[in-house]
Amino acid sequence: MEQELIERFRKIVGAVHAITDQDFIAPYLLEERGLFHGKTPLLLRPASTVEVSSIMQLASQTRTPIVPQGGNTGLVGGQQPDKNECSVLLSMERLNKIRCINLEGNFAVVEAGVILQTLQKKIDEAGRFFPLSLASEGSCQIGGNLSSNAGGTAVLAYGNMRELCLGLEVVLPDGRILEDLCFVKKNNSGYDLKNLFIGAEGTLGVITAAVLKLFPKIKGRAVAFVGLHSPVKALEFLSLAQCHGGGMLTSFELMGKLSLQMALKYKMCERHLFEHEHEWYVLLNISSLQGNGEALSVLSTILEQSLKEAVIEDAIIAQSLKQQDFFWQLRESISHAQKLAGGSIKHDIAVPLASIPDFIAEAALIVEDIAPGARVVCFGHMGDGNLHYNVTQPVESDTATFLQLWSPMNHRIHDLVMHYQGAFSAEHGIGQLKREELRTFKSPVALDIMQKIKKTLDPLGIMNPGKIL
Amino acid sequence: MEQELIERFRKIVGAVHAITDQDFIAPYLLEERGLFHGKTPLLLRPASTVEVSSIMQLASQTRTPIVPQGGNTGLVGGQQPDKNECSVLLSMERLNKIRCINLEGNFAVVEAGVILQTLQKKIDEAGRFFPLSLASEGSCQIGGNLSSNAGGTAVLAYGNMRELCLGLEVVLPDGRILEDLCFVKKNNSGYDLKNLFIGAEGTLGVITAAVLKLFPKIKGRAVAFVGLHSPVKALEFLSLAQCHGGGMLTSFELMGKLSLQMALKYKMCERHLFEHEHEWYVLLNISSLQGNGEALSVLSTILEQSLKEAVIEDAIIAQSLKQQDFFWQLRESISHAQKLAGGSIKHDIAVPLASIPDFIAEAALIVEDIAPGARVVCFGHMGDGNLHYNVTQPVESDTATFLQLWSPMNHRIHDLVMHYQGAFSAEHGIGQLKREELRTFKSPVALDIMQKIKKTLDPLGIMNPGKIL
Numbered sequence A, B: 001m002e003q004e005l006i007e008r009f010r011k012i013v014g015a016v017h018a019i020t021d022q023d024f025i026a027p028y029l030l031e032e033r034g035l036f037h038g039k040t041p042l043l044l045r046p047a048s049t050v051e052v053s054s055i056m057q058l059a060s061q062t063r064t065p066i067v068p069q070g071g072n073t074g075l076v077g078g079q080q081p082d083k084n085e086c087s088v089l090l091s092m093e094r095l096n097k098i099r100c101i102n103l104e105g106n107f108a109v110v111e112a113g114v115i116l117q118t119l120q121k122k123i124d125e126a127g128r129f130f131p132l133s134l135a136s137e138g139s140c141q142i143g144g145n146l147s148s149n150a151g152g153t154a155v156l157a158y159g160n161m162r163e164l165c166l167g168l169e170v171v172l173p174d175g176r177i178l179e180d181l182c183f184v185k186k187n188n189s190g191y192d193l194k195n196l197f198i199g200a201e202g203t204l205g206v207i208t209a210a211v212l213k214l215f216p217k218i219k220g221r222a223v224a225f226v227g228l229h230s231p232v233k234a235l236e237f238l239s240l241a242q243c244h245g246g247g248m249l250t251s252f253e254l255m256g257k258l259s260l261q262m263a264l265k266y267k268m269c270e271r272h273l274f275e276h277e278h279e280w281y282v283l284l285n286i287s288s289l290q291g292n293g294e295a296l297s298v299l300s301t302i303l304e305q306s307l308k309e310a311v312i313e314d315a316i317i318a319q320s321l322k323q324q325d326f327f328w329q330l331r332e333s334i335s336h337a338q339k340l341a342g343g344s345i346k347h348d349i350a351v352p353l354a355s356i357p358d359f360i361a362e363a364a365l366i367v368e369d370i371a372p373g374a375r376v377v378c379f380g381h382m383g384d385g386n387l388h389y390n391v392t393q394p395v396e397s398d399t400a401t402f403l404q405l406w407s408p409m410n411h412r413i414h415d416l417v418m419h420y421q422g423a424f425s426a427e428h429g430i431g432q433l434k435r436e437e438l439r440t441f442k443s444p445v446a447l448d449i450m451q452k453i454k455k456t457l458d459p460l461g462i463m464n465p466g467k468i469l
Helices: A003-013 A022-029 A049-062 A116-125 A142-147 A231-248 A257-266 A292-308 A321-332 A334-340 A353-370 A399-403 A406-419 A435-441 A444-457 B003-013 B022-029 B049-062 B116-125 B142-147 B231-248 B257-266 B292-308 B321-332 B334-340 B353-370 B399-403 B406-419 B435-441 B444-457
Strands: A042-044 A066-069 A088-091 A098-102 A107-111 A165-171 A177-180 A206-213 A220-228 A249-256 A280-288 A314-317 A348-350 A375-381 A386-392 B042-044 B066-069 B088-091 B098-102 B107-111 B165-171 B177-180 B206-213 B220-228 B249-256 B280-288 B314-317 B348-350 B375-381 B386-392
Touching (some): A003 A042, A049 A165, A220 A292, A231 A353, A257 A321, A292 A314, A444 B444, B003 B049, B022 B088, B049 B206, B066 B142, B142 B206, B220 B231, B257 B321, B406 B435
Antiparallel strands (some): A098 A107, A220 A314, A249 A375, A348 A386, B107 B206, B348 B386
16 A cells, blocks of 8 residues: 555544554454454544544545454454455544433434443443343444344344444445434334445445434343253243243343353353253343342243243252353353364354254254264354354364365355255354355345445445455 | 237236226225325236236336335325326235244244234234234235334334334346345344335335234233323323333323314213313323233333322223223324314424423424414324324314415424424325425435435336335
C-alpha cells in the first residue's frame, strides 16, 4: 500500500489510530482457532460514525478493501483480512458509547464497539435486562454480534441478535450513512433494510450503531443439571419443560457424556457431578420475573414430572449462586476442554428438533467411517436445534493428519444436516471457513439473489471481500 | 389486454380459474375503506406454486404487471390494481393447504392462501398456539399477513409476523422459485432473504408458502378492562404490568373515552361498563401456560398494586369467557363503530412509548387547528407504541368536505410522529396510500437502497407496480 494512501487514511482518524506497526497489529490478526492467518498494512481505529464514513469514502475512491473487526472472536474468519496485504483492517473498538438507555421504551442505542458484557452490566444497573449471552461475551462487541447475528444460550426465550435489534445505523461502502435507528417495534414503512445488514458479516456495509431491545429484569433463577438416557429422552424432556415453563425456560443445553467428562477434567474436578454417569446431560435454566421462589417451583415441577414419567434419570438442582455459576462454567468450558484432548473438527449446525436423535445416531456412523476412533463431543443449544457437533482426534493419533479430514468430514456431516433440512451454519456464519459449503448447499436461486444484492450495495467489491460469497 | 395473452394465462390455471367476468371479479376489487377503485381485465386463481411460477414466467416474457392478492383486507391499497386495466390480479386463495404441522419442532408449513383463523383453529386442534391475531382474521390470508408484516393484538408478547416466520417459499418476478423453507431458528448461512420479502407488499415476488413458528398452548387467560386518568398513567400501568407479568402480558390496548363510547353504542349497550366514565381505558390480557388460576393471580396482583399506587382508577375483571369475548369485541369494533359517526381520517402510527403522552396532547392541537370540532378516536396497541389515531368528522358536518383534509391532516400528524422518531406506518404498510409519505419522510439513503433492491429483483417492474415505491 502506498504511503500516500496511508497518510490520507491517517488524516481521518489521527496519527495514533492509524497503525502500521506490525507488532501492535499482531493481536488483531490472531484468530482463536488458528485457522486463518491474514495480513494488513494498516489498522484504523475510528472514533465516530463520521470517521467511518470518511474512511469508506476514501476506500471507495481508491478501491481499497476494508475488513471491519469487532472483538475478533468470530469462529469463521469473517473478521480477518486475507493474506494479500491489500486490505485495511477497521477496528470498531473506539465506537464504544452507549448513546442512550430508554427505560420506558425498553430500548438502548449502542455503538458497534461496545463489549457485550459491558452492555449487559450497564443495562442491569439501569434496571433492565439484555439477554444476549455467549461464551465470548467478555470480549465480543455489539457490531460483531449484529454482523454475525449472534445466538448463544438465551435464544430459546429471547431470539437471536436479529430479534433483539430494532434499528441500525450503517455506513455504506460508498461512505453514505444509512440512518435506520428505529425506536418502535412496529414500523412497516418500506423494505426491511436492517435485516440485510444483520448477519451479512460486514460484506454490505459497516454497522456503527444499533437500537437494541431491553427486557424486564430477571428476579429469580433456578438451574439444574440433568442426566438422561438418550437424545430421544432429551427431546421429550424439552417438550415437557416448554409446556410447563414456556418463556421461563430460558436455556436448554444438551451435552454428551464425553463433553461433560472433558469439562470436569478441565475444571480439575475430582468427583463426578452425579452418583452414576449418564449417557447424556441437559443443563436448564428457569428465569422468573417474580423471584427465586417461582423459578424453583417451576423447575421442581418439571423435574418431578420428568422423573415420574422416567423421561430423565437423575437431576441436581443448583443450591447456590456459586453452584449455578459452576454448572454454567462446565457448559461454557467444553470448547476449551476439547483443546486439551487434541485437534478437533467442528460443526456448528442446526437440525429440526424432531430429527436430532436420528441425526446424532447417523452422524456417529459417518465419523467412525471417516476417522475410526475419533471422539464425538456433541453439545449445544438443543432448545434451538443448534448443536456444536465437534469431533476430537482419536487418542494418541497425529493431530495434523486428523485435521486433514476437516473438509471431507464437514462435507458429509453437512450433507446429513441438509438431508434433515437443517442449517450447515447455525450461529457462527460463513466467513472464510464455509464459503465452499455455501456454494454447495445453498440453492442456486438464493445464491444468485445474494450475489445480486452484494453487487447492488457494494458494486466495487471493497466491503470485506472474500467473505460469505 | 389481448385475447391471445389471456388464453395463454388461461392454459396455466385452467379455464375456470382465469376469470374475465367483471361481475365475478367485482368483490376482488372492493376495498374496505372505499379509497381505491382498481380495474383488471383478468383474475387468475392458481392452485400451486408451480402454477404461480408459470404465471410469472409468462408475465415477465410479456411484461404483464401482476398484482398478488390475499384476503383483500389490506388498508393501504397494496392488494388492489390501479385503474389502467393492464394488471392481472393474482388471487392466492387456492394455495390453501397446511402442508405440515410439526409438533416437536414447533413449526407449520403453510401456504399463502390459508385464512388466518383457519390456521389458528388447526394449530389449536393440534395442541399448539399460533399467536397472530387481528380484527380481519376471519378473512385475511397468511400470504397477505406476511407481505404486510401484520401486527395486531399479540405483538407485545410474540412479535410481528416477521418474528413468527422461519422461512419462505417465494416465486420471483421472473418465475424462478426461491426455496427458503427453513425449519430451524438458527440459520446463519448468508444474507437474510426472507425478511426482504416479508413486508414488501408483493413488490419483490409472490410468497407462496411459509414456515411459521408455533408456541405452547395457552391454558388460562384473564382479561380486565381498566379505567384511568391519562396516557401518562397508562404508561405507568404498562410498565407495572410488564414488570409483574413479563411474557404473560400478551395484550395491552389503549382506548380513549370516545372510542369506548362509540363501541358501546355500536354494540347497543345501554349501560356503560363502569360506574363512572374515565378519560382513558386499557384492555389487558394475561395468558398462562398453567391455567386460569395463575392468569387471574398475576392479573390481580397487577391491578391491586396499580389501584394502591393510584396508577389506575377502576378495573373490571371479566368473570366469564363470554365477558372476556365481549370486552374484546368492544375493542375490535371501534373501527366499525366509527363509521356510524361519519367519515374518518386515519393514522396508523407508532411512537416511542415514553413520548406517547406528549404526542397525544400535541396531536389534539393539530386536529383542532385543521378541523375544529373533529373528534379524535385514539386507540391501539399501546404495548407496542402503536396507535390508530383516527379523526372523525365534526358532528353534523359535511363528510366530503371533511375528507378533503385527509392529506394535510396526515401530513402534519406524521410530521409530529417523525419528530418523536416514530413510524408513520406502524402495521398497515405503504401500499398506494402512503407512497407520498414514504417519499417525504423516509431518508433519501434508505429510499435509494429500496429502489435499487426493487430494480435488482424486479428489473422489468412487473411485480405489483405502483405500490410502496
